[in-house]
Amino acid sequence: MxxxxxxxxxxxxxxxxxxxxxxxxxxxxxxxxxxxxxxxxxxxxxxxxxSESEFWQAARYLADGAGEIGLIIPGIGLEHFLDLYMDAKDAEAGLTGGTPRTIEGPLYVAGAPLVDGTTEVDLTSDPDDTDTLHMTGTVTGPDGEPVQDVILHVWHANSQGWYSHFDPTREQTPFNNRRRIKLPADGRYAFRSKMPHGYSVPPGGATDVLMQALGRHGNRPAHVHFFVEAPGYRTLTTQINFGDDPFAADDFAFGTREGLLPVPSRQGDTAHIAFDFRLQRA
Ligand code: MBD
Ligand code: FE
Incomplete structure (x- = not known):
């Protein structure tokens, strides 16, 4: 200096x-x-x-990469930091327990079909030649009570790692692998879908360029996102990452957390994940 x-x-x-x-x-x-x-x-x-040229290089990077800002933020760990910061504030306020929160990421789309969850819901509308995933579990409150009037928002990638509405191949119909499930009074959910593949940032894009310059990569393990919403309870933003994915312990977005890493039990061409959500009171 x-x-x-x-x-x-x-x-x-x-x-x-x-x-x-x-x-x-x-x-x-x-x-x-x-x-x-x-x-x-x-x-x-x-x-x-x-130097001036370094400064303007950075400015140009931000201008050209603005379209990927939603990916850059998790990639540099800022979105994970926000979660850790909220956890720390909660802990200070004595608000602990329940399923851990983790990052939302940039690929949620509001307005997914709202479906009745009394029987198993099918999330996948498009053909996808891969294994079937079944997920089941319950949504309970702090005392183990079934939560009433839960809306479970679910979204995930297809077998190529692409999300509907963000698929450059344009091969998905709107809201493929996206649903809002209205749960019955026992707080149980069950859905099936086609197994997601892990996500990779667009090759050669702003996030990829930055990750490489930092000696990193832009891959996420296969995962499923959730918002769990119910009157009287705090809305939970979370996701499960597949514990047997090669990137399970090396997620570029830092979205994997202890307690959110179930290993799918695979049998033939189907896999099952049992996962229970526990909410905090609002
Ligand atoms: C994803 O699918 C995702 O969940 C995050 C956090 C970042 C990039 C892609
Ligand atoms: Fe994702």
Whole structure:
């Protein structure tokens, strides 16, 4: 770092002159956050003596990669950080227990078909020449009581690792492998679908480029996402990752957590996963 920038005070004074945040008006919270964001950026520029061409390379990366921001955020661990931060705040407030939360990721789509869950629900509308997955379990509350009026949102990839609505091959109908299941009073759910494959970031895209530059990869194990929603309970955002997937312990998005890694029991061309959800009270 250049010697005359050694004190943070120098950077602060220059930022005060450069940023125009001393004007009246505007949103005070936004202004305070913007000040700190600029401060952190300026500190990094100074600490690493970032050149103009490096700075504009970064700006170009963000501009060109903006379409993949939803993938970059989990890829650099920020989405996992948000979960850990919420866990820490919950722990401080004495709110513990229940199924662990984990990242939502960028591929949820609202408005999936709402179906009655009194019998086994089929999530997969499109042909997919692969094994069948059966999932069963219960949704209970903190005292083990069955939760009433649960809506279980489920979404996952197909056997090629593509999600409907985000499939570049355009081979899926809307809401394939996406449902909202209305559970009966006993809080039990059962669905079948076609086995998902793990997800890989688009080759050559902004996330892939960044992961490679960081000496990493952009693969996730096969997984199934859930929101578990019910009146009087806290909505849970979680997912299960398949414990026998090669990337089970090496998820680029840091979405795998202890307690969320069931191993499917496979028999012929079907696999079964038993998984129970436990909610916290709202
Ligand atoms: C996914 O399917 C996903 O769940 C996350 C978190 C990131 C990228 C793809
Ligand atoms: Fe996913």
């Amino acid at each position: 250049p010697a005359n920038f050694a004190s943070t005070e120098t950077v602060q004074k220059l930022l005060d002159r450069a940023s125009g945040l001393d004007v009246e008006g505007g949103n005070p919270r936004l202004k305070a956050i913007m000040r700190d964001l600029l401060q952190a950026t300026a500190d990094i520029i100074v600490k690493h003596d970032i």
